[in-house]
Amino acid sequence: MATETAGQPQTTGPAVTAPARPQDVRPMRADARRNYERLLTEARTAFTEHGTDTSLEDIARRAGVGIGTLYRHFPNRTALMGAVFQGEVDALLAHARQLADAPQPCAALVEWLRAIITHATTYRGLSRALMTASADDSSGMARCSVPMREAGGALLTRAQQAGAVRPDVNISDLMQLTNGIALAVEESPDDPQLADRLLTLTLRGLKGENR
Structure with missing residues (x-):
């Protein structure tokens, strides 16, 4: 079980599943x-x-x-990226569902954010693409990022209801911070502790100065 410290939660990498092709209507030859x-x-x-x-x-x-x-x-690079990453995103969504009833809501949220960073840093440039994907975009990356925000929003709300996270934090900002950490980790491959340090700082901000 993860603890409430950002540097501690451990998570296994999400299993890769076969990517879905939701836009298909007819079976391919x-x-x-x-x-x-x-x-x-x-x-x-x-x-x-x-x-x-x-x-x-x-x-x-x-x-x-x-x-x-x-x-x-x-039809474009983002459509290909969305299809490639759909399997990993599905695994991250399943992980979020597993954490939905965890006894420590803040630890569950941080554990899930750590899993996102692990996933994003596997592919150089993925975190930047996720940061720029918008909800009204029809690209494959939007189809990945929108359900991720919904899953993260549920974990965030639960942590806020438990009083472990400030009520003014929103999931869009939190996902941007997480992808920003992933980008920093990607650009500093010789610092294996960077993700945990930055997550610790993020958690302190989430809890507020007096916590």
């Missing part, structure tokens, strides 16, 4: 499905190795298809 899955596999590898700004042409080449095939499945 077998060859189209194979191309789609190969593109996702190669994109995930490329994003991990080189960051989310890696060449889409290179991803298509590695998947053995033309760039036109990539764009037929994913």
Whole structure:
């Protein structure tokens, strides 16, 4: 069980599940499905190795298809990123549901924020993309960020109702802070304790000066 100190909560990395394709109405042909899955596999590898700004042409080449095939499945980079990260987001949402009844609401919130940082720093550039995704955007990244804000909002509200977090904190600001920490960690790979230190400072701010 996690404690109320930001530097302490431990969480295992979210398991990667097969990404959903919610925009599909009709089943894809077998060859189209194979191309789609190969593109996702190669994109995930490329994003991990080189960051989310890696060449889409290179991803298509590695998947053995033309760039036109990539764009037929994913009209832009954010759509591809959303599909790649959907599985991880689903795991983070499931983790939030598991924490919904945790006996220490503030510890549960911090544990979930730590899991987000672990996830975001796996792919260089992901935290920046999540920070710029807006709720009224139809891109794949918006489809990832909106349910994350809803899940985090539930954990935040519970911590506020327990008196562990200031009532003026909102989930949008908290998610921006979390993604900002992930960005800082991404840019400081030689400082493995940075995330915990920044989370500790964030928690102090969440509780207020007198707590």
